Amino acid sequence: xxxxRLLALADGPLAGAAFGNIIVACLLALAVATFWYxxxxxxxxxxxxxxxxxxxxxxxxxxxxxxxxLADSVSWVGGGGGEADGVLSxxxxxxxxxxxxxxxxxxxxxxxxxxxxxDKTPLVRSRGHLLGTNxxxxxxxxxxxxxxxxxxxxGGLTSLIAIPLALFFGMVAGYFGGRVDDLVFFVxxxxxxxxxxxxxxxxxxxxxxxxxxxxxxxxxxxxVSFCRLARGETMKIRELDxxxxxxxxxxxxxxxxxxxxxPNLLHLVVISFVLLFSSLVLAEATLSWxxxxxxxxxxxxxxxxxxxxxxxxxxxxxxxxxxxxxxxxLLAVNRIGDALRDVLDPRTLGEGR
Amino acid sequence: MSALLEVxxxxxxxxAGSERVPVLRDVSFQVRAGRCLALVxxxxxxxxxxxxxxxRLVPRPGRVEAGSVRLDGRELTRLSVPDMRRVRGREVxxxxxxxxxxxxxxxxxxxxxxxxxxxxxxxxxPAARERTLGLFxxxxxxxxxxxxxxxxxxxxxxxxxRVMIAMALSVRPRVLLADExxxxxxxxxxxxxxxxLRELQAESGAAILLIxxxxxxxxxxxxxxxxxxxxxxxxxxxxxxxxxGALHPYTQGLLxxxxxxxxxxxxxxxxxxxxxxxxxxPAGCPFAPRCPEAxxxxxxxxxxxxxxxxxxxxxxxxxxxxxxx
Numbered sequence: 111x112x113x114x115r116l117l118a119l120a121d122g123p124l125a126g127a128a129f130g131n132i133i134v135a136c137l138l139a140l141a142v143a144t145f146w147y148x149x150x151x152x153x154x155x156x157x158x159x160x161x162x163x164x165x166x167x168x169x170x171x172x173x174x175x176x177x178x179x180l181a182d183s184v185s186w187v188g189g190g191g192g193e194a195d196g197v198l199s200x201x202x203x204x205x206x207x208x209x210x211x212x213x214x215x216x217x218x219x220x221x222x223x224x225x226x227x228x229d230k231t232p233l234v235r236s237r238g239h240l241l242g243t244n245x246x247x248x249x250x251x252x253x254x255x256x257x258x259x260x261x262x263x264x265g266g267l268t269s270l271i272a273i274p275l276a277l278f279f280g281m282v283a284g285y286f287g288g289r290v291d292d293l294v295f296f297v298x299x300x301x302x303x304x305x306x307x308x309x310x311x312x313x314x315x316x317x318x319x320x321x322x323x324x325x326x327x328x329x330x331x332x333x334v335s336f337c338r339l340a341r342g343e344t345m346k347i348r349e350l351d352x353x354x355x356x357x358x359x360x361x362x363x364x365x366x367x368x369x370x371x372x373p374n375l376l377h378l379v380v381i382s383f384v385l386l387f388s389s390l391v392l393a394e395a396t397l398s399w400x401x402x403x404x405x406x407x408x409x410x411x412x413x414x415x416x417x418x419x420x421x422x423x424x425x426x427x428x429x430x431x432x433x434x435x436x437x438x439x440l441l442a443v444n445r446i447g448d449a450l451r452d453v454l455d456p457r458t459l460g461e462g463r
Numbered sequence: 464m465s466a467l468l469e470v471x472x473x474x475x476x477x478x479a480g481s482e483r484v485p486v487l488r489d490v491s492f493q494v495r496a497g498r499c500l501a502l503v504x505x506x507x508x509x510x511x512x513x514x515x516x517x518x519r520l521v522p523r524p525g526r527v528e529a530g531s532v533r534l535d536g537r538e539l540t541r542l543s544v545p546d547m548r549r550v551r552g553r554e555v556x557x558x559x560x561x562x563x564x565x566x567x568x569x570x571x572x573x574x575x576x577x578x579x580x581x582x583x584x585x586x587x588x589p590a591a592r593e594r595t596l597g598l599f600x601x602x603x604x605x606x607x608x609x610x611x612x613x614x615x616x617x618x619x620x621x622x623x624x625r626v627m628i629a630m631a632l633s634v635r636p637r638v639l640l641a642d643e644x645x646x647x648x649x650x651x652x653x654x655x656x657x658x659x660l661r662e663l664q665a666e667s668g669a670a671i672l673l674i675x676x677x678x679x680x681x682x683x684x685x686x687x688x689x690x691x692x693x694x695x696x697x698x699x700x701x702x703x704x705x706x707x708g709a710l711h712p713y714t715q716g717l718l719x720x721x722x723x724x725x726x727x728x729x730x731x732x733x734x735x736x737x738x739x740x741x742x743x744x745p746a747g748c749p750f751a752p753r754c755p756e757a758x759x760x761x762x763x764x765x766x767x768x769x770x771x772x773x774x775x776x777x778x779x780x781x782x783x784x785x786x787x788x
Contacts, residue, residue, distance in 0.1 A: 152612075152614075153569065153614065287523070288523075349522075350564055351559050351560075351561050351564040351565040352564060352565050352566055352567045352568075354520065354522075354559070354565075355557070355559050355565045355566075355627075356567075357518075357520050357551070358518055358520060358551055358552065358556070358557040358559075358640075359551060359552035359556065359579050359582060359630070359631075360548045360549060360550070360551035360552035360553060360582060360583065361548075361552075361582060362548060369567075369570070369578070370567050373567070373569045373570065374567070374568065374569055376569075
């Protein structure tokens, strides 16, 4: 099975982190390209400025997450701090890894504690663990910060799979109608009629458990709703005068889709991207909780911490850190998405406020 | 001199239930180069459908069933799809009724005209841009440099229609289909746009098919008139002849309903009843149920065209006059 081999390749020689970094680089390039496009286009630039001024705080929070994710993506082998540990010195370590190096304890400690949680052995870094440590003695703050990269990677990569897929099929189905539409709609209905979690589990079983395969599985199951939206909107645009006018000028179907339909769907793309992004981060948390998620994600932190919640006294900081991290990210993203929707509403598009 | 655009026996149908209903039936007319033919009729009489049928852009599930459209002797109905695409815009361009919605809202107007030029001609970006600015100047858009970068929502209806006209004229088409080009505009702007169309026609010698329901517009621009009713042409002739002495009872009714002709204080005459929908056009003369002069024969036989001089009329009651005149 080629897909399987491809994914295995991605996780094999190009070890997880390196492949992840390629994706991070792609996402970054895309973000820069988007920014550049907006800069050149008056309407989009206005919208961007408007969103920024309405949601300064959310944008700041999101930028912090992105900065952390980038800091965790810049990695190299060797260098200070790692020499003491023979294993560490052969692995590429990111800025975040280096910042937190040597912070591992032997077991639990509560936030800012001076000693371990159960026996009172003094910690290596007394009062140095802002959010305490987990059962393996790993610094919880460190784990939480590392989760940012995983979350953005899942949200970004999956959207990158799902949105072009949805756009293509939605536009083609909506524009040409007839048999093509029937076919696309049949596929969409079939996907939508299956419980998505079952489909996800089945796909991950087939593709194997890795970051990329989880993203592919999530992408395949999550494109339907946006596809339906794109299809409906395309059907509407198809009937508009400027499409008929373009036809009367002799513009081909492909050019109409590219020049007239797609640009008028872009506001939907942006809004859907934001909404999809947050739902994907949540979906991954669910998968991790079921034990088939991506390693190092917040979902996995929560899954690992669930047994600790039944201890007495409760070990709460682990689950709380991951939960708050997810919550704050999704809140920021949703707030920005909300502002985007207001700003990009076609009825108010480009109007000075 | 033979006609530039010849339409003959054009029939377009839409499905209704199990059968196909004609929205255009046997439509024939000719437009010569440098002339303007006004296609006049009520809403729903098939005027716009005629223009779309000429361009082979009838929205699905409708289709052109029969008839021929010849542009300078070339049969358009049998052209391949890519050939037809080259005809559209390049040789036959169309101006739409609604300037508000006929421009892509997210592309600057200058860019849209540039794209229209680049579609049909191999020109460099700066050359296309120069030509667009020239066109903007020609159609009377003030400050073309600034307007080039404007988006449609930043322009008034009149300016947008001027942009549409600039776009339609960008590659110097030989036939211009103007579908109610001034309906959405207020009266002063309307007069300017019509004046502009007339000047442009005089310059380029293009043939114009003007679709309108407004006799004021007809008066300003048209050389000839074709009156449509229920998907059929009922009367054609030179403008002055038709306006002075309409032959078909429907045309006479339309002219009587014009405000300009009545004395002040007098009630305007209306044509009783409504135009039938394409589904239930009666057998015989389609206008018979509303016609003040209808005879029993009118509901039984479909009228043929009677030629009276250069005029043609489809009315049973005028058939005898044809033989006389």
